[in-house]
Amino acid sequence: MALARNITLHLPKRLEIGAGAVRRVGEWGNEAERILVLASPHTAGFVEKLALRGEVEIFDAIPGEPDIPCLDAALTAARKVRPDLVIGLGGGSVMDLAKLVAAMWDSDQTLADVAGPNRVAGRRSRLAQVATTAGTGSEAGIRALITDPVAGNKIAVESPYLIADLAVLDPELTFSVPSAVTAATGIDAMAHCVEAFTNKNAHPVIDGYARMGIDLVGRYLARAVRDGADTEAREGMMLASFYGGICLGPVNTAAGHALAYPLGTLLHLPHGLANAIIFPHVLAFNQCAATGKTAEVAAALGLGSGDLLQQAYRFCADLGVEMRLSAHGATDDQLPRFASDSHTIRRLMDNNPRDMGVEDILSIYRAAF
Known part of the structure; x- marks a missing residue:
């Protein structure tokens, strides 16, 4: 190592x-x-x-x-x-x-x-x-x-x-957490691991925690959504979340969370839901800059071999997450403000494995709209 x-x-x-x-x-x-x-x-x-x-x-x-x-x-x-x-x-x-x-x-x-x-x-x-x-x-x-x-x-x-x-x-x-919240927060836990794993500042020690977290999400998130009282699945997801939290300390997240934050502060979406909506788009955007690690993520989540954006989007949507910003009250005229605000969050954007300009960010918001 x-x-x-x-x-x-x-x-x-x-x-x-x-x-x-x-x-x-x-x-x-x-x-x-x-x-x-x-x-x-x-x-x-x-x-x-x-x-x-x-x-x-x-x-x-x-x-x-x-x-x-x-x-x-x-x-x-x-x-x-x-x-x-x-x-x-x-x-x-x-x-x-x-x-x-x-x-x-x-x-x-x-x-x-x-x-x-x-x-x-x-x-x-x-x-x-x-x-x-x-x-x-x-x-x-x-x-x-x-x-x-x-x-x-x-x-x-x-x-x-x-x-x-x-x-x-x-x-x-966590037994009483509704299935929609279970899905969104579970994707947030996964996003912590994935963004640290594919980060410019990635570290082999943190990669180990990230891999464990992503693997647990792939094994247990759908089960926890289907049956909220599945103790094994709930415990697996709590561990995935914990591992994601460890990833945040030495490495932190990147563009995914930067794009999610304006959806919380301006659109007032719950943090987990905002990250779930953004996750497939940023994963696909970064694929060319983190090819091997992105392939590991796709394999752990059981994504198919087709278009990564479509596969990751379907993974989230099949968990019951409404993935359209427009369905959550966003309007087209808000998207430029979201893009400009997220671009200024340099403590996260500078961690991203691929440079993301304001127009790139706006394109992602439009695709998610």
Whole structure:
């Protein structure tokens, strides 16, 4: 194995995997006296499963795409509680918010102070991340994203101080996730792996995690969509999501996620759905620049030998994903704004194996329209 460059891997200190693993949170955090649980209105119903022993407060006013006012409200709640344990109980948006709350509630730093890489001063609360979807892999990573509603973009914070002390992958928490959400978030998990795998900054160690994640998606995503209570398939997808989260740290995503972000911030599509719609188009665009790895992806997903764009599009559509932007409320006159916004996300676009100009991006949006 030729190790091309130095990388640093930050992983949760403890990982609990398997059906019923959520009940170990209370045992692990039994010394916590003041606990703040961040959740969505739906996942707040899982709090009792955590078996917590301390005084528990729940903040569940979290939308699908948390923004700066949401972060401010969560920090206000945390400063009243003064938690010695913060728990993110939900999907990626909830867990991203939990990272920032744990790192900032007892700090003078503002969001502007911590935005970017390695600017968080330190974390004074322990952090547990309990995933309830299989998509973002946020429980594994050191990044958090918050939407700026004024600028219409996402602010990224990256720091080893955002890594979880405990991460929990309990497939039973995903049984109630609807099939359409299961499909979209599963494709998002796959996109993390694929974009890191075909990345300009790809690394053999991360390639290993990416291959495992892509293989798990190929084996289990369709099963999880067909039968939400298929424990083996749900656990396989949670592992795929976790591996994708690991890929984000040293390598990160590329053009696929850059094109998906304006669909979240401007069109207000859920993150997983936005990535699912974009995935086939960027995979096909990058094929000529990452021929061998793209062939591996196609084989792992069981794609046919025909046109890659059509095969990848059919893979997503057959899972029940509505792949047309127009069906999600997009209008033709919005597409140039989407293209210009995504082109400016250089932290991701510069990772892409093939240069993508504004016109290339606009062509992809039009094809997805």
